[in-house]
Amino acid sequence: MPSPMSPVVSATTLPLPNSPTTVVATPASPTKITLTWKEMLQPGGLAIANYQVYQSTGGAFTKIATTTTTTYNNMSLAPNTTYSYQIVAVDSALDDSAPSNPISSTTMPMPPAPANLNPGTVAATKFTLTWQWTAAPGGLPISRFYIYCGTTPAGQPQVGTALNETYTYTSAIAATTYYCYVEAVDTGNDDSPPSANLVITTAPMPNAPTNVVATANGDTKVTVTWTETVPQGGLPVANYKIYRSTTLPVTTANYVATRTTLSYIDTTVLAGKTYYYAISAIDSSQDASPLSATATVTTP
Numbered sequence: 001m002p003s004p005m006s007p008v009v010s011a012t013t014l015p016l017p018n019s020p021t022t023v024v025a026t027p028a029s030p031t032k033i034t035l036t037w038k039e040m041l042q043p044g045g046l047a048i049a050n051y052q053v054y055q056s057t058g059g060a061f062t063k064i065a066t067t068t069t070t071t072y073n074n075m076s077l078a079p080n081t082t083y084s085y086q087i088v089a090v091d092s093a094l095d096d097s098a099p100s101n102p103i104s105s106t107t108m109p110m111p112p113a114p115a116n117l118n119p120g121t122v123a124a125t126k127f128t129l130t131w132q133w134t135a136a137p138g139g140l141p142i143s144r145f146y147i148y149c150g151t152t153p154a155g156q157p158q159v160g161t162a163l164n165e166t167y168t169y170t171s172a173i174a175a176t177t178y179y180c181y182v183e184a185v186d187t188g189n190d191d192s193p194p195s196a197n198l199v200i201t202t203a204p205m206p207n208a209p210t211n212v213v214a215t216a217n218g219d220t221k222v223t224v225t226w227t228e229t230v231p232q233g234g235l236p237v238a239n240y241k242i243y244r245s246t247t248l249p250v251t252t253a254n255y256v257a258t259r260t261t262l263s264y265i266d267t268t269v270l271a272g273k274t275y276y277y278a279i280s281a282i283d284s285s286q287d288a289s290p291l292s293a294t295a296t297v298t299t300p
Helices: none
Strands: 023-031 032-038 048-056 062-067 071-074 082-093 103-106 115-122 125-134 142-150 159-160 168-169 177-186 197-203 208-218 223-226 237-245 255-259 263-266 274-283 296-297
Touching: 023 082, 023 103, 032 082, 048 071, 062 071, 062 125, 115 168, 115 177, 115 197, 142 168, 159 168, 168 177, 208 274, 223 274, 237 263, 255 263
Parallel strands: 208 296
Antiparallel strands: 023 032, 032 071, 048 062, 048 082, 082 103, 115 125, 125 168, 142 159, 142 177, 177 197, 208 223, 223 263, 237 255, 237 274, 274 296
């Protein structure tokens, strides 16, 4: 006789995971798009183990990442470029959901180069740069500017950072040609292309006054006179500093007065003493010349 049949047993397979929903792709910078989505658990389904992120730039979708969270930052993208995405949910048994509906987003443009780079005040040991900058449509706002200056037209070092469209370089060398350019950096830390090079030649340092003469007009009065000599291309002289000592050498520690004329009357001397005078010219940007030759006088 045939064996009796076992009882009939039925089983229902678990459902596949649902596709992620509410996928949002937000451009965060010229090189970054942030993706977010919502998990949709299938009733009676397994827990989600991870999500697979697929990307396309117009052709087939390619998997670019696996993440266990419902957000992903797609980095190192091309600026001003459209990317499409789909998200696949993978459950704990490694079953894949159907892909989410595709979503597209376009990265922001890179910041444009600063324009109209021009010199402001140019002195012997400093100069000012000004420029203009406007964000590209849809681009990020400005964070800062990097300033590059050097004595060759390529490979200039960075010499400063500015928060607005002007910068004064205070470490220049007199009578020297500089090549400068500026880069803009947006709030996503993206650097613009460089501006055009600007060529600047600093002014020479002021010349020391010449023909310094000290004359005793009495036992307590000395008149000092000198001649102004402005170098070619130099800035005008704003004033003169007078230095006096009873010993040599005369140094800038022996300052006694400032004058805008070519003479100085010293009424603080004593009778029967020898004095030494030297003069320094100060130009309109406050650059100081070397001390002049020393003039000597002895009061009666």
